[in-house]
Amino acid sequence: MDPAQPRTNPMSPVASGASAELFAMEEGQERGQGPRVLKLFRASVSDEMIAREAAASVHAGACGVPTAAAIGRHDRDGRRGLVYPRLDGTTLMAWIRKHPLRAAQAIDAMARLHAVMHHAPGGELRSLQQVLATDIAYGPAPRALQQAATAYLDTLPDGDTLTHGDLHLGNVMMTPKGLMVIDWSKAARGHPAADAVRSEMLMRFGAGPHDWITNLWRDWAARRLRRTYLSATTPVSAADMARWRPVVALAWLRARDAGRTPAFRRYLARALAGAGIRED
Template identity: 30%
Template sequence: MPAPPSSALPLDRLIGVGRSAEVYRYGADHVLKLYKVPWEPTAVVNEFKAASQAYRHGLPTPEPMMVLERAGRTGIVFERLEGGTLLDAGLRRPLNFLHQVDRLVQMQQAINAHEVEDLPHQHEVARFQIGGARVSDDVKRAALATLEQLPRGTRLCHGDLHMENVICSDRGLRAVDWQKATAGHPAGDVARTALMLRYGSLNVGGLARYLPLNVIRAALARFYVERYCQLSGISRCHVSAWMLPVLVMRLFGQVAANEDEVREAAERLSGQAERGGLLPVCWTPS
């Protein structure tokens, strides 16, 4: 599809707003994901590369068409999807929630099955974010020391796969928001998703007054990891070993509403690391 002049982009049809971008209708069959300012253009290019590779591998994701700029902002034109999120589907039928989580597991396994090239490496991204995280120097040192002993990989890692980044379209599930994608080890990608299940934002309305959400979310995170390991053959202790680095990485960038809770969890794990009780014995550190 040809790109119209920058000044002619139809930006009066806003259909969605996220933490990093706004989404507009762009013709009959496409949308424009336009990043907010300030935003690093290389991150947008990385999302386009990752989404393009995922699409070429036949993974369930909308086709990325082009990168363009509008008034100093960078965006990506994608194939348009219709439908709510996987989280919406789970909340509409709470008794079926585990089934929706299992669909997310299967999607992540499919993503992680592919080798990729020309993407940032998971370890380098982790090292940078840990260095800038809002934690003490002791916690940073423990997280970096743990990271250095974790195995590297070249598999496609989404980096932010959670139930709100999966659309239930009329053609099935579709993963979106690839800007944090890396080449790396699946265990690190799974640990990140488990972290989001355990600590990410979750709006369940008035039900929050009646449900033990912390207990439920901890159980969901455990189920997710165990189910992924069952399907993939990856050991659970490999995923557990990534938890300290991904917790500290969560404290980089935008401040979360439950930041103190995440920081306390990172501090507990860093204490275990200092006592030598964090890294698994089921594999030889690299």
């Protein structure tokens, strides 16, 4: 892509998150290329993560996963960026807020989409098992627990499936063409059960409000997501998710405040106990 070509709309970003801002682009449509957006990353995001997001989005699109694949790299005003086709619509979270009585329908659709994704190969993406091992090793858990969990992780079967790593209601778009998955920065090649557990945890303990009413909704939504996913055409069983839950939960501690800390600690303790991993 010629870095002199794209121009962004001088107005405010159309969307903004912790790692990037999204800007509408002025041209592309007149050349039959369709409307585009420029995703400009914040300084804290590594070059490796940007490259991984681009490569994973292209790979996912080539595998038939409904997504907006990166078109190319474009830097602007000293900021690193990726150009994407513009998706018309809203996130599934925003859609549910407008249609709360249809939340079950939306969560079911997301779960079935996740199951479809897990039929795609992981290609040349990084190993999810190695990602989990690194997150556990650099996390806050006591050394003895890290060693026990890493030894347990080594007994789990590796996988060759496309995993998203961050599939939550904010990373699924409701569009006129159906649901579309966005933000592949945490994608990897691994076992689909680990990815399903990660989405369950994001639903229960991810960013957002955690008052007691919302917590009840989160628990319901996580159960619904897991149940619908397991009932879809997926190679994953409830037992598979249980086997991966302790290491995915322990790895979670490296980069996240679990939000509802007491609830997450109970979740982690049950998962570790179920796998025979001692916390002390």
